[in-house]
Amino acid sequence: MNRPVRWGILGCGDIATKRVADAILRDTQSELVAACRRDSAGLAQFGNHFGVSRLYSTADELIADGDIDAIYVATPVYLHCPHTIASANAGKHVLVEKPMAMSANECQQMIDVCRSYGVTLGVAYYRRFYPVVSRIAELLTTGALGRPLSILATTGLETRFDRDNWRVVLSQGGGGPLMDIGSHRLDVFNMLLGAPLEVQAAVTASEDYEAEQAATLLMRFAGGTTGVLQCYFGAANVSDRLELIGTEGRVLTESLNDGNLQVITAAGSQIEQHPPHYNLHAPLIADFTTAIQEGREPKISGVEGMTTTQIIDTAYESSGLR
Numbered sequence: 001m002n003r004p005v006r007w008g009i010l011g012c013g014d015i016a017t018k019r020v021a022d023a024i025l026r027d028t029q030s031e032l033v034a035a036c037r038r039d040s041a042g043l044a045q046f047g048n049h050f051g052v053s054r055l056y057s058t059a060d061e062l063i064a065d066g067d068i069d070a071i072y073v074a075t076p077v078y079l080h081c082p083h084t085i086a087s088a089n090a091g092k093h094v095l096v097e098k099p100m101a102m103s104a105n106e107c108q109q110m111i112d113v114c115r116s117y118g119v120t121l122g123v124a125y126y127r128r129f130y131p132v133v134s135r136i137a138e139l140l141t142t143g144a145l146g147r148p149l150s151i152l153a154t155t156g157l158e159t160r161f162d163r164d165n166w167r168v169v170l171s172q173g174g175g176g177p178l179m180d181i182g183s184h185r186l187d188v189f190n191m192l193l194g195a196p197l198e199v200q201a202a203v204t205a206s207e208d209y210e211a212e213q214a215a216t217l218l219m220r221f222a223g224g225t226t227g228v229l230q231c232y233f234g235a236a237n238v239s240d241r242l243e244l245i246g247t248e249g250r251v252l253t254e255s256l257n258d259g260n261l262q263v264i265t266a267a268g269s270q271i272e273q274h275p276p277h278y279n280l281h282a283p284l285i286a287d288f289t290t291a292i293q294e295g296r297e298p299k300i301s302g303v304e305g306m307t308t309t310q311i312i313d314t315a316y317e318s319s320g321l322r
């Protein structure tokens, strides 16, 4: 394709309004041409704000629009699979929000259908584009940290969700903080160390809703590296910490999203600054449109997205939540 990719956004809620539309509008290889949500007032407001005139109140109408090349799926998790499959059936490329789907089984269906229609499939685990994550990968691959012994991430939201919020209704969100925010950190673990060979989990039940309120995962990666992920909803003053300990050094960020990194190696200890793009979705959109133009896989392909969902499936099964 040697013209800009024409996008339709399916699900114009929080993330589409905060970052996705802006990222598409600013991307030189993209045009934002259409949008969809069911609520007519919210849809009109979105259209006015971002200058989008083709507005649809059903997913079917958006997907049937012959002038759209790619659909950004930003609906709640239980709709990711049906919306991706319907879009691929109509010949549209799909960039789907995280977590990719409710289960690895759904992810496989999405991958198969996109392959069979020859459309590109990507997943919005944009933390892979953080300069701080690239820096940790560089320290690992150059051997500056020695043999990696363990990786640890802690993340949470202070939000106290109501029991009917889709993020904590199992049939809509698929789980709680592990699905919603833990998934991002698992994707970073996968990028740095590959998929874990073993996964075990324990979850803390919520007193207010059916999804877990906290989850802790213990993982073993190739070469014996161990990993721990802790994630929470509704906890005061939560952290966004990531630490990797190797035989020759250690890296620590107290805020993965800010990009400040403490690097301790044989060369000494220093604080480095690797801030992300001001719009975290911008590098994701740029990579996806370039992937379409070049006929290559995006950096976070359907297969990569499914790896994280496989870990989550195993974790929930081992914890007894599924």
Ligand SMILES: NC(=O)C1=CN([C@@H]2O[C@H](COP(=O)(O)OP(=O)(O)OC[C@H]3O[C@@H](n4cnc5c(N)ncnc54)[C@H](OP(=O)(O)O)[C@@H]3O)[C@@H](O)[C@H]2O)C=CC1
Residues within 6 Å of the ligand: 010, 011, 012, 013, 014, 015, 016, 036, 037, 038, 039, 040, 042, 057, 058, 059, 074, 075, 076, 077, 079, 097, 098, 099, 124, 126, 180
């Ligand atoms: N990558 C990231 O950092 C982030 C990712 N996310 C992910 O993005 C996705 C959306 O999250 P978020 O924006 O917070 O959720 P919201 O609930 O704010 O938005 C979801 C949107 O989907 C629309 N929608 C729901 N059902 C349908 C349907 N059947 N047809 C068309 N539109 C529908 C809703 O509008 P209406 O009810 O009017 O149809 C709403 O606008 C989730 O997968 C979430 O995990 C979210 C935040 C950050």
Ligand SMILES: O=C1CO[C@H](CO)[C@@H](O)[C@@H]1O
Residues within 6 Å of the ligand: 157, 180, 181, 184
């Ligand atoms: O990273 C994130 C920040 O929090 C959101 C919830 O409000 C998540 O859905 C999202 O993935």
